[in-house]
Amino acid sequence: MSGLVRVAIIGSGPAGLSAAARAAQLGLSHVLLEKTDHLSDTIFKYQKGKRVLATPERLDLRSDCRFGEAARETILADWDADAAASKVEVVYNAEVVEVTGAKGAFEIRTAKGDTIAAEAIVLAIGTQGNPNRLRCPGNDLPHIIYQVDDPEDFKDRHITVVGSGDAGIENALGVAEEALENRVTILNRSKEFARAKAKNVADLTEAGENGTIDIRTETQPKLVEEGWLTLETPDGDERIACDTIVARLGSVAPRAFVEAMGIEFTGPDREAFPKLSPTFETSVPGLYVIGALAGYPLIKHCMNQGYDVVEFINGNTALTPADEKDLAAIFAGLPQEKSVSEWLDFLRARVRIFADVSPLQMREFMLDSTVGFYRQGEVVFEKGDPGSSLFAIAEGHAEVEVAPGVTVPIEEGSIFGEVGLISGRKRGATIRAGADSIFVEVSRTAALKLMAAVPGAKRAIDRISLERQLLQIFKGGLTVEDLAPVVEGAEVVRVPAGKVVLTEGDEGDDVYVIRSGSMVVEKDIGGKPIFLRYLPAGSYFGEMAVLSGEKRNATVKAAVGSEVIKLTGAGFKAMLAARPQVREATEAAVAERAAMNGFIESRKASYASAVDLYSDTASFIMKEGLGEATDALLIDENLCVGCDNCEKACADSHEGLSRLDREAGKTFAHLHVPTSCRHCEHPHCMADCPPNVIHRGPDGEVFMEPGCIGCGNCMRNCPYGVIRMEATPPPKPGLLSWLLLGRGPGPGEPSPKWTKKRLGEEKPKKIAVKCDMCKGIAGGPACVRACPTGAAIRVSPEEFLSIARLEEDAG
């Protein structure tokens, strides 16, 4: 390649393409390096006809390439045209393998052996990485594919899927659809499908039993030939017919490649991003990172950054980011007049947890946050309110109401609301502004990102939250100083689901506080573990042995994956000794628990079957994952007549789609857990939502606001299979016109046949659909209201497993 270019852009996705187009428009010498033979491979690989959404709507597009919500084909065609119109210099089939040199004289080497010299480099390679390839001979044959765009592209073929993760299983199930008449085999190197979700494994096992998929465990490919595949099985080699191989073996994340260039990341975790300056420059001068790799997965962000980064490289320092007006709007309501960057500096200087945050990160956090001015005495939130955001005090101070009439101040620079953030439970205390104050409310997602990206912020939040949790538990009478001996020796322990933390009969005096998750307490009565109690996050246990000095009197184990804080018995005792009234309160709580244990034991003698049923029901509920639920739908099958009015009511209360499957799901002793959202404490669906539209609402519901891009991450992340990807059906004729004239499909979700007939050729976009607990509907959840027999109830586990229930059952 000839000459030195001003800027080399690696990766031709939305970010890279936009950067190249800007460079071309500015007349900078540039080159756009693309690994494949077409632009924007990630979007190129989308399913045919897929709608690509343009979120966030409020953000303006700033790019020389066009972009708006449209079908994949339209977008790709626009970009091809825009790249040509701007005269972008693209080099296809140029996979970059190494970058050396420094600012002004970088040298880029491609897989083909070409080298390119550039003064600056913009890295826009996304996070997809390269798929792992098969390791056997013949692995370069063209009938090996790495993803299945549309199962309907495959008909009447021998297909072998290699890979035992969710992606492989989902592809196998997709192409094994009966109507396609494929003969599908899935290979797994080991015996179990341990990496996949339980639901996928169950579906696969069922398909195996039905004979629609041939499942071969402890088997791997040995030789790939045109039309044939040789397998290495425990019983020797076997040659099977195979027209297509789907290899789903994961991918190599681009991080190692990026780090090899000397770029530093914010931390060792998987969620960490490269450290960036406000101009997207990395720790290597002249090397810039934009787009998904920089932590911005949305197309519009990527395109804007492409534009901005080239402007910055070209020396335009006056450019303000496209989100400037959004940030200005966030600060607009405050009494002082400051520019956006002055506000950002003000917050970084004042608030402890923002101290280590870079200006670029700060912009990002603020976009997901709000800043409010509160008059003295104004309530920020009330005890028992749901909420998972974190508040930081930028000016003034806050007052926490620890007991009626008793308040404790929180000083400027500190935070509050961290309990909701960490445990996902409701607010533990009412907070008021202690003076005229400015508070920053950081959304849960932004706060978690902050903790992952800035270790100092995580340490500060962890320490404060432990102190607060302890103050909350031992209500009043304690100060932060009293807690010092306890907090110093404290240790956060992760406990996987089902793991025993305390064993009945063991010695030990450590006290535990549940930070997140939940625990069950069991006692061995008559040789059988009997369920005593469900402990939600925020409870403590192990204190009985400390006070009595005796052995552990019950077993405590994790109901779901949890985090507990282990406090040493000695520290705990020292704290109690210093504060007699706290000791008394603790003793009273212990006596109450002991009395309840005694009650269950006495019932066990007289009503053994009722206690056993209660205990077995509790185990069943925990096994079904309800230990992490905050509000779940349960069906009493002693009452359920199977009319499905719950499903119909759900569909009719929303846009015609049911969010629950009554019949599916497990049952124990006529108690049925249908497939429907449990509104988990820490919703798995929230973990990876690119447009960040899944939130927890004021009634504790986990809901989706408009703006879903239909990526399906939440559906895949939900371990309970309660999220569907579905398109809204067309509106139905009204109820009366169905009742009297028989028009339309009637109540409930219309059949796919009716919808198809109505829509004709039109294919609306599929987005994620989940239970929102009938958010905003005054009557409350429709499924429960519409049950004619009272079979359907919505409860939290602690309500359901209350002692009242046992008393009811025992009569």
Place this chain on the structure above:
Amino acid sequence: MASLFSGKILRRRARATQTERVRERRHEGFLRYAGFRWAKISGGLCLLVIVSYALIDVQPRPNGGSWYGYTLGTVGALLILWLTALGYRKRRMTRDYWSLKAWTSAHVYLGLSLIVIGTWHTGFQLGWNVHTLAWALMMLVILSGLYGVIVYATLPAALSNNRDQMTQMQMLEAIRAFDRQLHAAAQPLGAADTAPVLAALEEDPFAGGIRARLTGRYPRCATAAAQRALAAATGGEAEARAKVVALLTQKQAALARLRAHLRLRALLEVWLYVHVPLTFALIAALSAHVISVFFYW
């Protein structure tokens, strides 16, 4: 109607700006709803009718056309119309608070009270006329409803036990899976053995008519016939035949589960095909009764 049911419901106000939402957390069936509230109301109503009937001396004799008779008749007719509205309420998902369980509870108990209200309204004067037709239809509707209450109270547990965590789709899929395996396993069999297996494969699990559906008996079941025929057959391919017989036995078990499921569901639904049409017949007869009464005032 919402205000009628506001009793001991857990209400909470999330925030001043939020709409007030109602959450029903109590776990009780429609018969026991709110401590048998509607049973008590309905029982009280019946008692009131019986006692007042005995105390009030209507001249020349107790009759539907007396002021007392008109009162009972009006109450009864309005009740019938209100009870009919359950079908609409059940399907109309309005956003305000109402509980279909409460409606069902009231429907059952107030419906039963019609036995007393309607019969006492007649003054025990029954004959072969449109008036008595309306009464008779009403009694039939109540009887069919009573059957409904009984099956609603007794069958759900059986439905749940039989289902054993399977959905209806899964039951059908299980049968189809056995069919696929049968199809493959029956390949080596001779023509005589193949015929009954093919018949079993072609069998529609939903066929058999209303009688079979309600009794759960399928005397002409092709799978059972094939299993009998092949078990009795002799001759070559004994090993393949044994495999087919085993599969047929498994398919029969799967069919039995599905049929028991369909039977229970049919028993839970069949009465509605009597209850609802009779209700409309009742409303027609009632209209004729009311119009004729006023016509001959």
